[in-house]
Each structure stands twice: as structure tokens, then as C-alpha cells.
Amino acid sequence: EPEVTQTPSHQVTQMGQEVILRCVPISNHLYFYWYRQILGQKVEFLVSFYNNEISEKSEIFDDQFSVERPDGSNFTLKIRSTKLEDSAMYFCASTKAGRYNEQFFGPGTRLTVL
Amino acid sequence: SQELEQSPQSLIVQEGKNLTINCTSSKTLYGLYWYKQKYGEGLIFLMMLQKGGEEKSHEKITAKLDEKKQQSSLHITASQPSHAGIYLCGADNTGNQFYFGTGTSLTVIP
Numbered sequence: 001e002p003e004v005t006q007t008p009s010h011q012v013t014q015m016g017q018e019v020i021l022r023c024v025p026i027s028n029h030l031y032f033y034w035y036r037q038i039l040g041q042k043v044e045f046l047v048s049f050y051n052n053e054i055s056e057k058s059e060i061f062d063d064q065f066s067v068e069r070p071d072g073s074n075f076t077l078k079i080r081s082t083k084l085e086d087s088a089m090y091f092c093a094s095t096k097a098g099r100y101n102e103q104f105f106g107p108g109t110r111l112t113v114l
Numbered sequence: 115s116q117e118l119e120q121s122p123q124s125l126i127v128q129e130g131k132n133l134t135i136n137c138t139s140s141k142t143l144y145g146l147y148w149y150k151q152k153y154g155e156g157l158i159f160l161m162m163l164q165k166g167g168e169e170k171s172h173e174k175i176t177a178k179l180d181e182k183k184q185q186s187s188l189h190i191t192a193s194q195p196s197h198a199g200i201y202l203c204g205a206d207n208t209g210n211q212f213y214f215g216t217g218t219s220l221t222v223i224p
């Protein structure tokens with residue numbers, strides 16, 4: 001069964017460093033998303049991506065964040081200068097058709113900023 | 115923004131018991147989704163409801179969206195340890211951002 005994969009599973013970085021979180025969505029899916037979940041809090045929407053551009057982004061997704069689909073398979077989230085409060089679980093998701101219909105989630109990347 | 119309040123926050127039930135989780139929205143729901151999250155893992159889609167009064171079932175889990183489309187309930191019949199996890203409702207607010215609820219943690223005691 002096809003699945004969304006994410007790497008790395010755990011990333012530790014120093015404050016101020018850049019990080020890139022990687023996701024491989026399901027191959028025939030067209031819509032891609034990033035979410036984050038700070039420990040003990042709600043899962044929060046960051047951004048949706050379709051047709052090689054951002055469709056929607058939340059207030060959290062400021063200039064420090066960027067997304068890219070560098071090739072036909074990967075979907076990345078970059079945080080330019082990490083802050084302590086960026087520590088969270090980051091989930092990638094994808095859907096085949098129609099925004100937000102049956103999102104398939106990856107297992108997440110736990111980002112720890114020291 | 116959309117606020118989704120879930121109740122209860124946590125639930126501990128004996129195996130075999132029925133249970134209900136509620137999700138109340140601050141706005142009329144365009145689409146309501148139920149997901150399950152196992153501890154430390156990603157989210158698994160359960161079902162999607164769009165029409166007021168709609169009810170869907172999958173195995174022993176039934177979800178319903180009320181007529182006014184501002185509340186949904188998830189009912190599990192004859193709970194099993196495999197049902198344990200965190201249940202999240204989610205909403206697509208007129209196709210813009212996606213919002214998740216506060217979550218309900220379910221523990222099923224064998």
C-alpha cells in the first residue's frame with residue numbers, strides 16, 4: 001500500500017541553523033501539505049501546495065518558512081533560522097484530488113531546536 | 115478562524131463498552147473529517163462528512179454530522195484495545211486552511 005514517507009524521523013539542530021525536512025508524497029497525489037504539532041498541543045496547518053505553488057498558508061508560515069517540490073517526488077519544508085519555539089513534530093500529508101479530501105499523513109519528523 | 119472543540123478530552127473505557135466523542139465547531143462546517151493518531155505516529159483518515167444529517171460507518175466506528183452542520187459525533191461500538199489512540203476532528207473552512215480539533219485521547223482497558 002502506498003504511503004507518505006518523511007526523513008529524517010528526528011532532527012536536532014542549534015538555534016539559528018537552517019533545517020530542511022523532507023517528504024515523499026504518494027506518487028499520484030496532487031495536493032501537498034505541512035502541519036506541525038507542538039508537544040501537547042493541537043495539530044496546526046502550515047501550508048498547502050498545488051501545481052508547484054502555495055495555495056494557502058497560515059499565520060505560522062512566515063518568511064522563515066519555505067516549501068519546495070524540487071523534483072517529481074520530494075516535497076520539502078525549509079526553516080531558515082530555527083528558533084526554540086520551532087521545536088515540534090512536523091507532518092507532511094498529500095491528497096489525490098480535491099483539497100483536504102482524505103489526507104494521507106507521513107509518520108512525522110520530530111524537530112528539536114537547542 | 116475556525117475553532118473545533120472536542121469532548122471529552124480523554125476517555126478510559128473497559129473493552130467492549132460503547133463510547134462517543136463530540137466535536138463542536140465555532141462556524142458552520144464545510145466538511146468535517148475524523149482522524150486517528152496513534153501515540154507518536156502520523157494521522158490516519160477515518161471518514162469525511164459533508165452533508166447535514168449525514169452518517170457514515172466503518173467497521174465499529176460511526177460518525178454523524180448534525181443538521182445544522184456545527185457538531186459531529188464519533189461513536190465506537192464494543193471498543194477494543196486497537197481503538198486506543200487520539201481521535202481528532204478536522205474541518206475544511208470553505209476550502210482555505212484546514213483546522214484540527216483539540217483531540218480526544220482514548221484508552222481501552224482489556
